[in-house]
Amino acid sequence: SQTIHQWPATLVQPVGSPLSLECTVEGTSNPNLYWYRQAAGRGLQLLFYSVGIGQISSEVPQNLSASRPQDRQFILSSKKLLLSDSGFYLCAWVEGGYEQFFGPGTRLTVL
């Protein structure tokens, strides 16, 4: 069966520091992958999606970037974090259908 992993689970970083969040999917091939951010008390905002290795589409211009170095790996990065980057980051995947399946999330706090 398919599983999706995200790490770290929680992260506290100072303003101006770099960021790297990782998402890995198992048990599937060539999935579409998605990064969402969920700010406190708000819905989900789509940040990036990828339909294949090296193919990244950005939904919202911001301080973040994404990469897909392998078929089942999706990385969210920043060179310099802002306070506004705090939130709950969710990775999701789709294979062959329309429903998205979500990982457990990473809680990022920028101080």
Next chain:
Amino acid sequence: AQSVTQPDIHITVSEGASLELRCNYSYGATPYLFWYVQSPGQGLQLLLKYFSGDTLVQGIKGFEAEFKRSQSSFNLRKPSVHWSDAAEYFCAVVVNTGFQKLVFGTGTRLLVSP
């Protein structure tokens, strides 16, 4: 632009009472609709989905939803709420079938009172 509206930010229901969470969508074509549930600090779990066919769809955990095209609605229901149903619920619609992109509502937080 395609959008999803969940008009209720919070709802409190007594345990054992019935539940209805509202969802309205704005989409020109036949929508593909979903309900997800999120427990605190966790990812989202798919409750049910509607693509076509029977407008009343059954999901996990005893939930159901009814698609009403005339009202552009896809409300979630449960006949008897359990304390473990306390969570945040999100409605979503597919807005790009080529890339399977979803737009989510802002969510409804369900509180269950004893």
